[in-house]
Every structure is written in structure tokens, then in C-alpha cells.
Amino acid sequence: MKVPRFLVALAIVLLGAWASLTGSWPWKRMMVAPPIVVGNAWAESADTLRRGETVSELLARQGIVGLNLQEIAARSNFDPRRMRSGLVFNFRRPRLDSLPSAFSVRTGDAQRLQFERADSGWTTQVQPIMWYPEVVQVGGPIDNSLYVALDNGVDDRLLGRGERERLAWDLADVYAWSVDFTRDIRAGDRFQVLIERLVSEEGEVRFGRILASDLTVNGKSLTAYRFETADGKASFYDADGQSLKRAFLRAPLQFRRISSSFNRSRRHPVLGFARRHEGTDYAADYGTPVLAAGDGVVIKAGYSGGYGNLVEVRHANGITTRYGHLSAILARSGARVEQGQVIGRVGATGLATGSHLHYEFRVNGVARDARRLDLGNGQPVAAADRPAFDTERSRLTALLYPTPVSPLAQLGD
Ligand SMILES: [Zn+2]
Numbered sequence: 001m002k003v004p005r006f007l008v009a010l011a012i013v014l015l016g017a018w019a020s021l022t023g024s025w026p027w028k029r030m031m032v033a034p035p036i037v038v039g040n041a042w043a044e045s046a047d048t049l050r051r052g053e054t055v056s057e058l059l060a061r062q063g064i065v066g067l068n069l070q071e072i073a074a075r076s077n078f079d080p081r082r083m084r085s086g087l088v089f090n091f092r093r094p095r096l097d098s099l100p101s102a103f104s105v106r107t108g109d110a111q112r113l114q115f116e117r118a119d120s121g122w123t124t125q126v127q128p129i130m131w132y133p134e135v136v137q138v139g140g141p142i143d144n145s146l147y148v149a150l151d152n153g154v155d156d157r158l159l160g161r162g163e164r165e166r167l168a169w170d171l172a173d174v175y176a177w178s179v180d181f182t183r184d185i186r187a188g189d190r191f192q193v194l195i196e197r198l199v200s201e202e203g204e205v206r207f208g209r210i211l212a213s214d215l216t217v218n219g220k221s222l223t224a225y226r227f228e229t230a231d232g233k234a235s236f237y238d239a240d241g242q243s244l245k246r247a248f249l250r251a252p253l254q255f256r257r258i259s260s261s262f263n264r265s266r267r268h269p270v271l272g273f274a275r276r277h278e279g280t281d282y283a284a285d286y287g288t289p290v291l292a293a294g295d296g297v298v299i300k301a302g303y304s305g306g307y308g309n310l311v312e313v314r315h316a317n318g319i320t321t322r323y324g325h326l327s328a329i330l331a332r333s334g335a336r337v338e339q340g341q342v343i344g345r346v347g348a349t350g351l352a353t354g355s356h357l358h359y360e361f362r363v364n365g366v367a368r369d370a371r372r373l374d375l376g377n378g379q380p381v382a383a384a385d386r387p388a389f390d391t392e393r394s395r396l397t398a399l400l401y402p403t404p405v406s407p408l409a410q411l412g413d
Contacts, residue, residue: 044092051085062091063098068122072115076124106202131198133208135399139192146172146181149191159197163207167195170210172254174224174236176340177246177378179217180371182253182282190216194400210236212396225393229385241389243378247315248294248370249339252323252359253282253346278367279322279360286327286355288346292337293321293361293370301333307358308350311343320365324358325349 049058059069083105093100102116104127112127140153147168154164171193172181179185192215196208215222224236224244236244292313299320300312307324311331314320327347331337348355361370381389 041095042092043095044090047089047091049083049085049087049089053085055083058089059103062089062100062103063093064100064103068099068117071122072124075122076113076115109200130201131206132201134197134199135194135211136197137192137194137400137402139190142185142189142191143187144185146185146191153191159205159207163205167193167207167210169254170207171213171215174210174213174244175215175222176249176251177244177375178222178250179215180250182251182284183371184217184250186218189218190214192400194396212400214400225389225396227381227385227389227392229382230388237381237389237393238378239393241381241386241393243380245378246375247339248319248321248361248373248375249291250371250375251282252291252293252321253284253288253357254291279324279358280370282346282357282359284346284355284357286346286348288357289342290323290326290344290346290357292331292339292341292343293359294319294339296321296337298331298333298335298337298343301329301331301335303349306351308352309344309347310350313337313343318364320360320362322358322360322362324360325352325356327355 045062047058047062049055056069056073059065059072064072087105089103089105091100091103100117102114104112104114106112106129110129110131112129114125114127116123116125136158138150138154138158140149142149147165150164150168150171151161154167159167171191175181192213193210194212195210198206198208200206209226210224211226213224215224223239225239226234227237228234238244290311294313294315296313296315298311299314300310300322302310304310304324307322309324309326309329311323311326311329312320313323323344325347326344326349328345329343330345331341331343337343346355346357352358359370361368361373
């Protein structure tokens with residue numbers, strides 16, 4: 001039997017359009033899908049696997065029972081117990097037939113199981129779901145948090161809430177060496193990002209990756225370009241072709257959970273008298289992961305007086321870093337740690353009133369203000385990669401700062 005392909009295509013487009021309009025994933029939020037009717041000879045409908053229901057029960061509701069059901073169960077290797085509630089099954093049946101001639105179900109982000117009834121019986125087939133990348137530019141003002149700025153500044157139809165969150169994390173990662181998001185962001189700052197957005201053939205939207213960005217912090221424009229070197233490694237470089245990576249992170253914790261309250265008082269909150277403060281305090285939610293600021297070896301991991309639970313790391317060039325008041329220590333003394341590795345969790349052990357991280361940066365034993373340290377320049381793009389980098393930077397720059405087409409240019413000659 002011949003299935004009009006355009007009808008199937010139309011149904012997919014309609015489903016996709018509906019999903020993108022409502023911004024929802026059909027099998028996630030939609031508990032009961034409405035029937036979608038296309039044409040006269042065929043009827044299309046959707047049914048949702050209910051909580052506690054088996055696939056057999058759903059199929060029976062759609063008229064697939066007895067031998068048909070047995071055949072489908074035998075032909076397919078899907079485990080009905082692994083089917084989670086909320087999955088949407090799409091059925092197609094001839095108008096005057098109660099038995100569907102085909103049905104399909106999404107079993108993953110990138111695949112669909114398709115069942116078809118032929119004269120010889122039911123066949124099953126795994127169909128790939130294609131995702132297409134699109135390049136999109138987004139931007140907006142930052143008031144006090146990058147996360148809130150992206151959440152407000154990016155349209156729901158462009159990226160869903162969870163995807164905007166992923167974008168915020170990734171953008172913070174791009175600038176982890178140059179911006180301390182807990183302290184550097186001010187009202188009047190701006191973000192401009194060029195991203196890859198993935199759209200599935202069924203209309204779902206995902207955040208892909210950051211291609212380029214321009215973060216204006218305190219009137220200073222910090223650009224970042226994603227570039228893949230000849231050996232296949234991708235990282236971010238500034239406009240001059242210098243890597244954004246440095247030996248030390250600007251802040252040893254993830255920015256998003258940071259509370260805005262920051263106590264600048266010189267009076268020690270617990271001791272009650274003025275005491276030299278040899279580090280930076282980051283007010284943060286209890287349990288926030290604390291990251292090693294740079295590669296090194298753990299030289300202390302345990303309770304240490306006023307510091308409470310303390311991790312101390314020794315780095316190259318006589319530098320050590322200390323992380324105090326931890327609620328949990330996630331590194332052992334003597335262990336090698338890499339930059340960005342989680343070594344503990346924020347707490348309030350030792351002399352601390354509220355949960356915060358006490359971070360110290362010492363050079364040859366002398367405490368330095370980590371925030372004012374010049375962390376130097378990053379590694380430049382290798383000479384052999386330079387021409388490719390220049391080309392890529394020009395391409396991304398044009399997309400990051402789109403200029404309106406002038407009417408004269410459109411007229412041509
Ligand atoms: Zn402190």
C-alpha cells in the first residue's frame with residue numbers, strides 16, 4: 001500500500017510548529033495529545049503513555065490487540081518497562097479502519113521507532129531524527145547577573161529556559177579566567193553572543209555552542225572567538241589571537257549560585273574586632289562547588305582552626321591557594337588536581353557567620369589580592385594556525401555585529 005508522503009511530512013511540520021509555538025516538548029509536558037487530522041483517506045492521532053501504563057495497554061486502546069500486538073512485541077526489541085510515561089505515540093490509520101497501519105514513537109533525542117503494517121505483517125525500523133544547526137546572535141544589558149540577563153534577554157521562542165541556563169553556564173566558562181562574575185558585573189554592562197542553535201526536524205530547539213561573544217564589563221569590551229586549531233582542539237581566543245585561558249581562574253567557584261550579599265566590613269564578624277583579612281570572601285549558597293583555581297598538588301585537606309575545613313593547593317612558581325570554611329572536602333592531601341576540578345563545597349565551618357568561601361592566593365607565602373593580580377597573557381595562536389584564525393575571526397565578527405543593509409547597497413549597479 002502506498003502512503004502519501006506529503007501527508008506524513010505535513011503532520012510532522014504541524015507537530016513541530018505546535019511544539020515550537022507552545023515551547024514545549026510534546027512527550028514531556030503534554031499529558032494527552034489532541035488528534036491531528038490531515039486529509040480524508042487517512043487519520044493521524046497521537047496518544048500519550050500514561051503513568052503506570054504499559055505500552056501494550058496503550059496499543060490496545062488504539063485498536064492493536066491479539067495477534068497484531070503479539071507480532072509487534074515479537075518484532076520489536078523495545079523493553080516496555082523502559083518506556084517512561086509521557087511518551088507520545090503517533091498513529092496513522094485508514095479512515096474506515098480501526099486498526100492503525102503505522103505508528104511511531106520517539107525513543108531518544110536522535111531517533112524514532114517506526115512500525116508499519118504490510119501484507120506480510122508488521123515491520124519495525126529505527127529512523128534517525130536530524131538536527132540542523134542555525135547561527136543566532138543574541139544580546140542585551142546586564143544589570144547584576146549574567147544568568148538573569150540571559151534569562152531576560154533571550155526570547156523563549158529562540159531558546160527554552162533550560163537551554164538559556166546552559167548558555168549562561170557556557171558563557172561564564174568562556175570568561176572564567178578574565179571575569180569574576182560575583183564581583184565584576186555592574187549595571188550598564190552588556191552581553192552579545194553568537195551561538196549555534198540546533199533545531200530538530202520535529203521542531204525542538206536546543207542550545208548548541210558559543211561561537212563568539214563580546215562581554216562589556218565596566219566599559220571594557222572583552223571579545224572571545226571560538227577557534228579550532230589544526231590538531232582539532234577548540235578553545236576561545238581574544239581578537240589578538242591570545243587564548244583566554246590563564247594559569248588561574250578569576251574566581252574559584254561557579255558564579256550562578258552566588259548570593260549578592262558581600263560583607264566588606266573590616267571588623268571580623270565573629271571575633272568582633274578588626275583583623276587583617278588575607279583573602280577574598282565569596283558569599284555563596286551552602287554546598288556550592290569550590291574549584292581548584294589552577295593545576296597543582298593538594299598539600300592540606302582537613303580541619304584547620306579558624307579556617308574550618310581547609311584545602312590548600314601548591315602550584316608552580318611558589319604560588320599556593322587556600323579554600324576555607326568548606327562544608328565538605330573533596331580532595332586528598334597529596335593528590336594532583338586540575339584547574340576547575342571540584343575540591344570541596346561551600347560551608348560555614350571554623351570562624352564563619354554565614355556560608356561563604358574564604359579564598360587566599362599566596363606568592364612565596366605572602367598573601368596577595370587575587371582580584372588585583374595580573375594573570376598575564378594567554379598563549380597566542382600558533383603561527384601556523386594564524387591565517388586560519390584571522391579568517392575565522394573575520395567571519396565571526398561579521399555575524400556577531402550584524403550591520404543593517406543600506407538601501408543603496410541593495411540597489412547594486
Ligand atoms: Zn575570609
